[in-house]
Amino acid sequence: MKVWVSVGPPETWEVSISWNIWGVVEELKSVWDKLEKGDLLLFYATSPIKGIIGVGKVKNKFRQDKPLWAKEIEENKVIWPYRYEFEVEFALPRNEWKNKKVSITGLNISVRAGLNLIKDKEAIKLLLQKMDEVWNTELIKLIEELPEKIPSRKLSTHDDIEEKLLELGRIEGYIAEKEYPIPDLGERLDVVWRRVVASVPTYAFEIQIGGNIHQALSKLKHAYEIWNSNIFLISRREDFDKINKLLSGTFHEIRERIKVLSIEKINEVYELQMKDHKLKKEVGFR
Numbered sequence: 001m002k003v004w005v006s007v008g009p010p011e012t013w014e015v016s017i018s019w020n021i022w023g024v025v026e027e028l029k030s031v032w033d034k035l036e037k038g039d040l041l042l043f044y045a046t047s048p049i050k051g052i053i054g055v056g057k058v059k060n061k062f063r064q065d066k067p068l069w070a071k072e073i074e075e076n077k078v079i080w081p082y083r084y085e086f087e088v089e090f091a092l093p094r095n096e097w098k099n100k101k102v103s104i105t106g107l108n109i110s111v112r113a114g115l116n117l118i119k120d121k122e123a124i125k126l127l128l129q130k131m132d133e134v135w136n137t138e139l140i141k142l143i144e145e146l147p148e149k150i151p152s153r154k155l156s157t158h159d160d161i162e163e164k165l166l167e168l169g170r171i172e173g174y175i176a177e178k179e180y181p182i183p184d185l186g187e188r189l190d191v192v193w194r195r196v197v198a199s200v201p202t203y204a205f206e207i208q209i210g211g212n213i214h215q216a217l218s219k220l221k222h223a224y225e226i227w228n229s230n231i232f233l234i235s236r237r238e239d240f241d242k243i244n245k246l247l248s249g250t251f252h253e254i255r256e257r258i259k260v261l262s263i264e265k266i267n268e269v270y271e272l273q274m275k276d277h278k279l280k281k282e283v284g285f286r
Contacts, residue, residue: 001143003040003124005052005109005116010045010097012069017043017054017091019197023068023080024114031115032082035061040142041086042118042127044104044111051101052131054091055139058084060177062170068196080114085175085197090137102131161207161234161263162190164270169193171277174202183226187219192229200227207234209263213243217251217258224254231258234266 043054061084169176174193192201204223
């Protein structure tokens with residue numbers, strides 16, 4: 001886990017903390033490339049606050065070509081295209097930013113750019129200890145309880161396809177999320193792709209490796225009805241006959257809307273897309 005300082009004006013942080021999203025300019029792409037899921041983010045508000053006002057963890061990152069913040073919308077152009085979504089671990093209430101912000105004065109920490117990597121481990125420890133003292137938190141545990149080495153684990157077929165769909169969505173510039181809640185249904189979709197934080201899912205995916213196909217179709221039908229999402233069911237080829245029977249009967253309304261794909265097809269798309277993505281990065285197209 002790396003530790004970063006995300007830097008911006010207070011008025012931008014007011015919006016970004018509520019949206020759980022931040023972004024950096026084109027010139028910082030090489031820095032953004034090093035950002036990874038699970039990395040720790042320290043929220044630094046510039047003048048007149050001049051201090052750390054919260055802490056989060058990176059969930060995912062993506063490139064966007066649509067305006068999101070007020071300045072981008074006003075100028076009708078994307079200023080901070082390289083964005084990352086985070087989960088807030090702690091954030092001060094707005095009315096306490098001035099009095100309870102944590103200063104970085106005297107520590108070997110840079111806030112010159114919109115995203116700064118902290119390389120000094122002792123500075124990280126001292127800063128988190130200071131936060132805990134001022135905010136009465138236990139944020140130091142975020143770095144002290146990490147194991148030296150995280151054991152690798154073999155993903156199930158379901159989880160493997162889920163991870164590949166998430167990666168494909170991010171490459172395409174979407175906010176890709178798993179376990180997305182469906183209102184009024186008490187269920188969750190395996191994976192969704194959204195265009196911006198405030199939008200509904202543009203794409204909805206269910207991965208059904210055996211199990212209750214009826215339930216998976218029911219969730220996708222609901223996603224289509226309430227959000228007009230593009231819906232996909234990923235399953236084993238041997239289940240296609242059963243799926244087609246359900247689409248001809250109970251779920252006939254979505255028969256022309258849903259795409260049923262095999263596990264092999266997703267693997268094929270993933271391999272081709274990753275190869276294409278890598279090649280474009282090598283030649284400078286990304």
